[in-house]
Amino acid sequence: MKILxxxxxxxxxxxxxxxxxxxxxxxxxxxRTMVLLAxxxxxxxxIYLWQWMNFLQKSYAVQSLEKDxxxxxxxxxxxxxxxxxxSRPQRLETVALNQMQMKLPNPAQLYQSEIFFSDEVxxx
Amino acid sequence: MKSRTHNPKFSLYTFNLRVLSVVVVIASCLVxxxxxxxxxxxLQAEYFSERARHQQQSRITLEPRRxxxxxxxxxxxxxxxxxxxxxxxxxxxxxxxxxATRIAPLLDINRDKLLKTLRTKRxxxxxxxxxxxxxxxKIKAMDFKGLDFVEEYRRVYPNGEMAGxxxxxxxxxxxxLEGLEYQYQNLMAGEPEEVVVERDGTRRVIPHTLPHxxxxxxxxxxxxxxxTIQHYTEAALKRGVETSRADRGVAIVMHSxxxxxxxxATYPQFDPNRYTDFDRSTFLNRAVxxxxxxGSTFKILTIAAALEEKLITxxxxxxxxxxxxxxxxEDFHDxxxxxxxxxxxxIQKSSNICAIKIGTLLSPEKFYEYIRRFRxxxxxxxxxxxxxxxxxxxLQRWTxxxxxxxxxxxxxxxxxxxLISALNVIAADGKWFHPHIVDHAFxxxxxxxxxxxxxxxxxxQKFGAYDPKQLISAETTQILRKMMISVTQEGGTAVEAAIPxxxxxxxxxxxxVFDEKTGRYSNRKHIAFFNGYVPAEQPLLTVxxxxxxxxxxxxxxxxxxxxxxxxxxxxxxxxxxxxELKKEVAEVLDNPEQG
Numbered sequence: 068m069k070i071l072x073x074x075x076x077x078x079x080x081x082x083x084x085x086x087x088x089x090x091x092x093x094x095x096x097x098x099r100t101m102v103l104l105a106x107x108x109x110x111x112x113x114i115y116l117w118q119w120m121n122f123l124q125k126s127y128a129v130q131s132l133e134k135d136x137x138x139x140x141x142x143x144x145x146x147x148x149x150x151x152x153x154s155r156p157q158r159l160e161t162v163a164l165n166q167m168q169m170k171l172p173n174p175a176q177l178y179q180s181e182i183f184f185s186d187e188v189x190x191x
Numbered sequence: 192m193k194s195r196t197h198n199p200k201f202s203l204y205t206f207n208l209r210v211l212s213v214v215v216v217i218a219s220c221l222v223x224x225x226x227x228x229x230x231x232x233x234l235q236a237e238y239f240s241e242r243a244r245h246q247q248q249s250r251i252t253l254e255p256r257r258x259x260x261x262x263x264x265x266x267x268x269x270x271x272x273x274x275x276x277x278x279x280x281x282x283x284x285x286x287x288x289x290x291a292t293r294i295a296p297l298l299d300i301n302r303d304k305l306l307k308t309l310r311t312k313r314x315x316x317x318x319x320x321x322x323x324x325x326x327x328x329k330i331k332a333m334d335f336k337g338l339d340f341v342e343e344y345r346r347v348y349p350n351g352e353m354a355g356x357x358x359x360x361x362x363x364x365x366x367x368l369e370g371l372e373y374q375y376q377n378l379m380a381g382e383p384e385e386v387v388v389e390r391d392g393t394r395r396v397i398p399h400t401l402p403h404x405x406x407x408x409x410x411x412x413x414x415x416x417x418x419t420i421q422h423y424t425e426a427a428l429k430r431g432v433e434t435s436r437a438d439r440g441v442a443i444v445m446h447s448x449x450x451x452x453x454x455x456a457t458y459p460q461f462d463p464n465r466y467t468d469f470d471r472s473t474f475l476n477r478a479v480x481x482x483x484x485x486g487s488t489f490k491i492l493t494i495a496a497a498l499e500e501k502l503i504t505x506x507x508x509x510x511x512x513x514x515x516x517x518x519x520x521e522d523f524h525d526x527x528x529x530x531x532x533x534x535x536x537x538i539q540k541s542s543n544i545c546a547i548k549i550g551t552l553l554s555p556e557k558f559y560e561y562i563r564r565f566r567x568x569x570x571x572x573x574x575x576x577x578x579x580x581x582x583x584x585x586l587q588r589w590t591x592x593x594x595x596x597x598x599x600x601x602x603x604x605x606x607x608x609x610l611i612s613a614l615n616v617i618a619a620d621g622k623w624f625h626p627h628i629v630d631h632a633f634x635x636x637x638x639x640x641x642x643x644x645x646x647x648x649x650x651x652q653k654f655g656a657y658d659p660k661q662l663i664s665a666e667t668t669q670i671l672r673k674m675m676i677s678v679t680q681e682g683g684t685a686v687e688a689a690i691p692x693x694x695x696x697x698x699x700x701x702x703x704v705f706d707e708k709t710g711r712y713s714n715r716k717h718i719a720f721f722n723g724y725v726p727a728e729q730p731l732l733t734v735x736x737x738x739x740x741x742x743x744x745x746x747x748x749x750x751x752x753x754x755x756x757x758x759x760x761x762x763x764x765x766x767x768x769x770x771e772l773k774k775e776v777a778e779v780l781d782n783p784e785q786g
Contacts, residue, residue, distance in 0.1 A: 144270075148270055155349060
């Protein structure tokens with residue numbers, strides 16, 4: 068069976084070589100197939116490239132956002148350090164004493180006593 | 192006659208020839224291409240792979256960021272913040288003069304000096320490191336060719352001078368140079384990490400090539416220090432030193448039942464943010480690095496040893512020789528003459544002569560053993576750098592005069608941390624609590640570390656509280672407690688340290704400074720001490736105040752006592768440990784009609 072098929076192909080090829088018109092028609096027919104295949108392949112490649120480029124672009128966008136995020140974190144840390152600096156006890160005491168005219172509490176003003184904090188105190 | 196060209200056989204022949212020619216040409220091209228491919232892909236593969244790698248890949252060094260130091264409540268005492276450092280590649284700079292003229296004022300550098308730097312033949316020069324963000328932003332906006340920035344980290348101490356000598360500082364390369372920064376360099380610094388990334392044609396890092404699982408190999412440390420108590424201590428110490436016109440001062444506040452150091456202050460201070468502006472002597476943490484003769488504060492330990500050995504009883508009286516006592520060929524004096532005093536009165540009046548009599552009841556061997564038992568002469572191992580061992584004379588070298596002198600706190604050198612740790616034994620019912628300043632270390636992931644191991648697998652650093660050890664009996668400390676309360680009451684040497692509403696147990700001390708020039712103790716230079724714990728019944732805080740060379744008065748009670756009082760009053764008020772209502776006031780409030 069295989070030998071028969073092979074023989075028919077050889078015959079067909081010989082026929083094509085002896086009949087250029089047939090050969091041209093046959094070539095055009097297979098050319099269409101080739102073109103179709105090439106177009107499909109090209110589209111496939113384009114789609115693959117597009118999604119790859121898209122992935123890369125998105126990755127760059129994510130990277131950029133991550134960088135912004137990092138900068139925000141750095142900024143936040145700087146602000147925290149500034150807050151720590153501004154709320155340091157020495158400064159708060161100076162501001163309270165000099166600018167707000169507050170006075171340091173005298174321990175003698177405060178006592179712990181069961182009288183003031185007894186359970187009998189009623190709350191409205 | 193048919194022409195040859197019109198012969199169909201000939202036409203087919205020429206067609207085949209042309210097709211064959213085309214096939215041969217294409218095949219030749221393919222062979223050439225295949226040959227070239229073989230050359231490039233097989234023969235030159237390594238060379239081109241290397242070139243591609245060189246173009247696409249680059250190494251990025253991720254600089255380590257130093258861990259933070261926090262107080263016991265997590266408030267930051269030292270933190271690293273990212274900053275920009277400016278460098279130049281002089282060969283790439285088009286107009287050094289323009290660059291120097293425009294950036295010199297921003298960098299606060301002389302223009303001619305900068306110009307000279309920019310005209311050097313070196314390929315890389317630092318212009319200024321650790322620039323403030325706004326300055327870096329301005330220079331970046333100028334967009335000069337040949338100038339670039341590197342991100343580095345700068346150590347910032349938000350509280351300025353607070354605990355400066357304790358924390359220490361780091362150098363420009365973030366290496367610890369002093370204090371805790373130096374001591375825990377290995378733990379906090381971390382190591383730089385190098386990663387390989389791929390870059391695209393515009394030299395941007397291709398995102399998916401950057402590893403996301405990078406973990407910083409650094410640790411932070413949390414101290415037992417309390418920011419607020421530290422402030423109270425420093426403020427009170429500063430006031431005390433200035434009021435007494437003294438040279439320096441040290442104060443330590445310790446939690447009586449854990450040994451945790453809540454504050455450790457030295458005066459004068461320095462600001463680690465700009466340490467180059469200060470004298471090097473201020474960098475020294477005198478609380479742990481300097482040895483002092485403890486003076487009369489040591490008498491407590493002499494009496495504790497004698498009580499523990501049952502050589503004396505609380506009611507026993509000693510004759511104080513009316514102020515002058517000759518022992519082993521040397522004259523010893525009291526500040527005021529006394530006749531017979533019992534143990535409580537000896538502590539209250541701080542008699543040197545009676546302390547000698549009690550101390551010499553102990554054999555030198557026993558006395559030495561007690562001194563060593565209270566950890567004098569050995570490193571406290573509190574986790575601080577540069578701890579002084581102090582000086583305890585070897586037993587073989589003890590003379591009778593040494594024995595007598597040590598009984599009242601002379602002839603022995605101890606650091607303030609050693610002294611407070613030993614005296615805290617009285618507050619803690621005879622238990623020794625290891626003094627410590629680092630509560631724990633923690634990793635970036637929050638893993639708590641209580642000890643570190645060396646290369647051999649042995650513990651190299653241990654953090655937090657240790658198990659206490661019983662050094663003397665609780666009964667002895669209870670006897671001493673009652674006696675120490677009398678020191679701050681009427682007739683005692685430290686009435687100024689008394690705090691209304693609390694019972695304060697304490698002991699004053701005044702030691703003369705040994706003058707190496709004259710070879711004698713100076714009559715003008717003194718060290719004033721006050722050590723106390725409060726509330727005496729249930730101690731929470733043990734405090735030691737040392738004032739060096741006070742000029743208003745040499746006495747510990749007068750000079751260091753008020754500092755103690757201020758520290759404790761403010762700390763208790765801040766922590767809602769209110770004084771107990773006085774008995775008479777409570778009675779009036781209970782029965783207002785009688786009032």
